[in-house]
Amino acid sequence: MITTLWKIICLISLWTLMHVSFADEVGTSCSTTLSIVRELLNKDSDNVCGNSCQGRPGKRGSIGPTGPQGRKGPPGSCKCDISIVEKLQERIKELEEFQRFVSKKLSICYAGISSGEIPIASVTASSVHSTCKLSNVPLNSGAAWCAKINNVNQWVQVDLKSPRRIMGIATQGRIDCCIQFVKTYSISYGDTVTSLTTYKEKGSAKIFSGNSDKNTVVKNYFQKPITARYFKIHPVTFKGWMSMRIELLDC
Structure with a gap:
């Protein structure tokens, strides 16, 4: 566009020089030419530059102040699937059962006196010495149960609350002080405390060999498993005093 404009200016200049007298001097010619150019520029100024003549952008202005904080959105909602919670609770129960099973196996089939599964409240005795609490009767406790007096009428009884299959008995002596342990003992069992049966082998009451020191665990098994509530x-015989720790074996 600019090149075309200059061509027009040059033609106008030549035309003016041809049609004015030399006497008017060059000043008149230039004045006429400039007037024509100004008129063309004023008429077509928008067409001459348009968008093609835009200059370079200026420098970026400074960053404006931070705008106000937006409004807080509405609170979210929690939709809990109760079935997932129930499944988790069921899984936890299964894991707890498995833990008890493994603990029992690691305890070599102990029925639960030493682990607390069978509470001390389920264990009774004919008598209890003041220095040996009944709570010390579980296998591997820090002391032992001791009878108040030493005679053949002493006993320790376990109530399983319902009939349960038991394979044998494990015993220890007293560990906290003296050399005291039960050397031999017998067993009776049944579903009521008033109708207990003495365990026999070959038609006679079985006398089991117990402990020969105060800490070694000695296990004795029945010929066949016995299912009963009470054991x-x-x-029968003892060393030092009738003192012992016990556990039932269920496998």
Whole structure:
């Protein structure tokens, strides 16, 4: 566009020089030419530059102040699937059962006196010495149960609350002080405390060999498993004093 404009200016200049007298001098010619150019520029100024003549952008202005904080959105909602919670609770129960099973196996089939599964409240005795609490009767406790007096009428009884299959008995002596342990004992069992049966082998009451020191665990198994609610241990002979720790074996 600019090149075309200059061509027009040059033609106008030549035309003017041809049609004016030399006497008017060059000044008149230039004045006429400039007037024509100004008129063309004023008429077509928008067409001459348009968008093609835009200059370089200026420098970026400074960053404006931070705008106000937006409004807080509405609170979210929580939709809990109760079935997932129930499944988790069921899984936790299964894991707890498995843990008890493994603990029992690691305890070599102990029925639960030493682990607390069978509470001390389920264990009774004919008598209890003031220095040996009944709470010390579980296998591997820090002391032992001791009878108040030493005679053949002493016993320790376990109530399983319902008939349960038991395979045998494990015993220890007293560990906290003296050399005291039960050397031999017998067993009776049944579903009521008033109708207990003495365990026999070959038609006679079985006398089990117990402990020969105060800490070694000695296990004795029945010829066949016995299913009963109550199991009673009757000390027969002893060393020092009738003192013992016990556990039932269920496998």
